[in-house]
C-alpha cells in the first residue's frame with residue numbers, strides 16, 4: 030500500500046468545494062477573527078467571509094489559497110485536508126489517553142494560618158479529628174494504584190500537610206513498595222513548618238515542594254495571617270532553603286490575587302524575581318471555601334482582574350526584553366494550545382473537563398472528590414462532586430460513577446451554547462465545578478461567567494501581542510515551545 034497520498038491529493042481543488050468547520054467573531058467594523066477546528070486563527074474581512082461561506086472562491090483568486098491554508102475550505106472529494114485536521118485533533122486530544130495522572134491526598138484539614146481567602150475551609154491546628162488516618166490513606170493508595178496510568182503524581186495538600194508529616198512519610202514509603210507504577214510526589218505547603226527532617230525526606234524521596242507567595246512581605250502577611258505575622262519571612266526562608274537543598278527546580282510558588290494585590294503587580298513580580306524563581310502564575314481568587322464566606326471573592330470582578338493581568342504580562346515581557354528569561358505560566362499554557370498541537374492536561378484548559386479524568390482528591394475522612402475545588406465545595410455543605418468513599422469504592426466505580434459522567438458530559442465546550450460557536454473554543458476548557466459553584470449549573474451561562482470573560486480577555490490579549498509586536502511575539506513563542 031502507498032505510504033503517502035498521490036500528489037494530486039494536495040493540489041488545488043478543481044471540483045466542488047466544501048467548507049470545513051470553523052468559528053468566527055466580529056472584531057471590528059469590517060473584520061472577523063476566524064478559527065478552524067484546531068484553533069488556527071486568520072483574519073477575514075466581511076466581504077471575504079461572505080464569499081467563503083457562499084463558496085464563491087476558486088483556486089487563483091487569493092482568498093481560496095488563504096482559506097485553504099487555514100483549513101477552512103477543501104475539495105468535496107479531497108481527503109488530505111480532513112485527514113490532516115483529524116491527525117492534529119487526535120494529537121490535541123491525546124490527554125484523554127492519560128486518565129487520572131494526579132492523586133491529591135488531603136492528609137489534614139488543620140492549618141496554623143488563618144487566611145481569609147482560604148478555599149479549603151481549614152480547621153484550627155488542635156482539632157486532630159481532621160487528620161487522615163493511616164487506614165484511610167492505604168485505601169486511598171489502593172484506589173490511586175487502580176488508575177491505568179503507568180506514572181502517577183501523588184500530591185499532599187491540607188490545611189497544612191506538614192502538620193501530618195508522619196502520615197506523608199508512611200504514604201510515600203507504602204506507595205514506593207507497591208509495584209507497577211512510576212511515582213512523583215509533591216507537598217503543597219506554606220513552608221512555615223519546613224525543617225531539616227522534612228528537607229532530608231524530600232531529598233531522599235525526590236519530593237517537589239509547592240508553596241504560596243503572594244508578593245512582598247506586607248501584602249503576603251496581610252493575605253496570609255498566622256501567629257507572629259511572619260508568614261512571608263517563613264515562606265521566603267523556606268524557598269531559599271529548599272532551593273539550596275533540593276535544587277532550584279524542586280520548589281515552585283503560586284500567588285493568589287486579592288483586592289490588595291490589584292495595584293501592586295510590578296512589586297509581586299519583583300518579589301518572584303528577587304527570589305530567583307523562573308516565572309509566576311498570576312491567579313485570580315477561586316469562588317470556594319472561606320473566599321466566599323468572607324466575601325473576598327466578591328471584592329473584584331473579571332475586568333479588574335484582567336487589567337491587573339495585562340499590566341503583569343506586559344511587565345513580564347519587558348523583563349524578558351531586558352534579558353532575563355521569566356514566564357507567566359498561565360499564558361505559557363494557553364500559548365502551547367494556541368501555537369502547537371501538543372496536548373495540555375491542565376484541568377481548567379480541557380474539554381472533556383479534567384474533573385476525575387485529570388485528578389482525584391482523597392479527603393482526610395476518606396471521601397473522594399472529582400477535583401480539589403469539589404472538595405472545597407463539600408466543606409461548605411455542597412456534595413455535588415463527592416464521587417464516593419475509599420472504603421467502598423474502587424477506581425473504576427469512581428470514574429464510571431453517574432455523577433462524574435453527568436458533570437463531564439453536561440459541560441463539554443464542543444457542544445455547549447456559546448462555547449460551541451466561540452472562536453476560542455479549541456483552546457478553552459470546561460470548568461463544571463466553577464460554574465456549578467457560581468451559577469448552580471455545571472454547564473454555566475457563559476456570557477455571565479467570569480471564567481469565560483477571563484479566558485476571552487487573556488486569549489484576545491495574547492493574540493494582539495502575537496500580531497502587533499514581533500519582539501514580544503518571539504518571547505511568547507519561546508514560552509509555547511518550552
Ligand code: SF4
Pocket residue numbers: 442447448449451452453454457458475480481482484485
Ligand atoms: S468559556 Fe467562554 S471563552 Fe471559553 S469556549 Fe466558552 S464561550 Fe469561549
